[in-house]
Amino acid sequence: MRAALAPPAPKPPATPFKPASYGRFYAETPAEEGDNVQTWLARGQNLIVAYSRVSAGALLSRQGQVDEYAVVLPDSGLSVEITAGGQVETAQGPCVAFIPPGDSQLRALGKGEVYRLITTRATDLAARCSNAADFATPDPNVPDLVSWPDPVDGWRIRVYAGDVPAQPGRFGRLYRCSTIMVNLTSGRPGPRDPADLSPHHHDDFEQYSIATAGEFIHHLRWPWTGNSAHWLDDQHEFCAAPSVAVIPPPATHTSQxxxxxxxxxxxxxxxxxxxxxxxxxxxxxxxxxxxxxx
Incomplete structure (x- = not known):
C-alpha cells in the first residue's frame, strides 16, 4: 500500500546522495543520565529521536522549546504526567502526545520506555546526538524544514490513543502535528517473509524508522546517475531495538x-x-x- 504512493522513478538529483545514518541506542553510551532516567539521542537533518528508559519519578523537561514536539509511548503499562502551558494531562501507553512550544515536563508514573521526537531546531540536543557528525554538512536533497499550520484551536497538550483498531484500506495509525507525523504500528510477529518486502523511495524527505521491538535489517539502494562518483554501495544494516535508521532521499528502502x-x-x-x-x-x-x- 505504501509503495503504491511512490512515483515510478526518483527525480534526477542535482547533488550527490547522502548515506543513511543510524542510532543504535542499545550499543551506545547515554547522552544524559539522571535520577531514574537514561536518555540516548540520534538525529537526522530535521528530527531528533530522544529515547529514554525511565522509572517512576523520572523527569524529562524542555525549557523554551521553539516548536511542537511528539511523545510516543509504544507499550502498554507506562503512563506519564505531562505539564505544559498551565495544562496537566496523563498519557497512558500505547499513545502519541503532541506537546506545545515553550516549557514542558514529563513525569514518569512507572517503568518503561519513552520516545520524544523533537525537531533539530532544538540545537542544544542536536549537538549531543551520537551521529551528529553525519549531519555536519546538510543533505541538499532534503528541503528546509517548514512547519505546517498551527492547530485549529490553539496550542495545548493533545494525547491520542495508540490502540485504534486497524481498518481495511487505512495504512497504520497516523497522527500529525505542525512539525511531525508519526505512524504508530502494532508490528509483526516473527520474521518477515523475504518474498514479501515493500521497497519504495521518497524524492525529497527523510524517513525515520525507529525500532521499538525486535530486530531488523534495513535494505537500502541508491540510484545510479551519470556521474559514477556519486554512486553509493547497497546497505543491508542490522539494527536491534531500540534504534533509529535515518533513511535519506531518494534511496530505495525496505525493512525486514x-x-x-x-x-x-x-x-x-x-x-x-x-x-x-x-x-x-x-x-x-x-x-x-x-x-x-x-
Whole structure:
C-alpha cells in the first residue's frame, strides 16, 4: 500500500546522495543520565529521536522549546504526567502526545520506555546526538524544514490513543502535528517473509524508522546517475531495538524484521507527509491540524 504512493522513478538529483545514518541506542553510551532516567539521542537533518528508559519519578523537561514536539509511548503499562502551558494531562501507553512550544515536563508514573521526537531546531540536543557528525554538512536533497499550520484551536497538550483498531484500506495509525507525523504500528510477529518486502523511495524527505521491538535489517539502494562518483554501495544494516535508521532521499528502502518474537517499527516524518495527509481518513487527528493549502 505504501509503495503504491511512490512515483515510478526518483527525480534526477542535482547533488550527490547522502548515506543513511543510524542510532543504535542499545550499543551506545547515554547522552544524559539522571535520577531514574537514561536518555540516548540520534538525529537526522530535521528530527531528533530522544529515547529514554525511565522509572517512576523520572523527569524529562524542555525549557523554551521553539516548536511542537511528539511523545510516543509504544507499550502498554507506562503512563506519564505531562505539564505544559498551565495544562496537566496523563498519557497512558500505547499513545502519541503532541506537546506545545515553550516549557514542558514529563513525569514518569512507572517503568518503561519513552520516545520524544523533537525537531533539530532544538540545537542544544542536536549537538549531543551520537551521529551528529553525519549531519555536519546538510543533505541538499532534503528541503528546509517548514512547519505546517498551527492547530485549529490553539496550542495545548493533545494525547491520542495508540490502540485504534486497524481498518481495511487505512495504512497504520497516523497522527500529525505542525512539525511531525508519526505512524504508530502494532508490528509483526516473527520474521518477515523475504518474498514479501515493500521497497519504495521518497524524492525529497527523510524517513525515520525507529525500532521499538525486535530486530531488523534495513535494505537500502541508491540510484545510479551519470556521474559514477556519486554512486553509493547497497546497505543491508542490522539494527536491534531500540534504534533509529535515518533513511535519506531518494534511496530505495525496505525493512525486514528478523526476530522470532515481535518486530515493531515506529515511522516518523518531519515535516508531515503530504501524500499520507491527502488520503481520506488516514490521519486520525486531521481535524485538529490543518494541512497547508499547497
Amino acid at each position: 524484521g528478523t526476530a522470532p518474537g515481535l518486530n515493531r517499527l515506529l515511522d516518523a516524518f518531519c515535516p508531515p507527509r503530504r501524500d499520507f495527509s491527502a488520503r481520506e481518513g488516514w490521519v486520525l487527528n486531521a481535524a485538529d491540524y490543518p494541512a497547508p493549502e499547497r
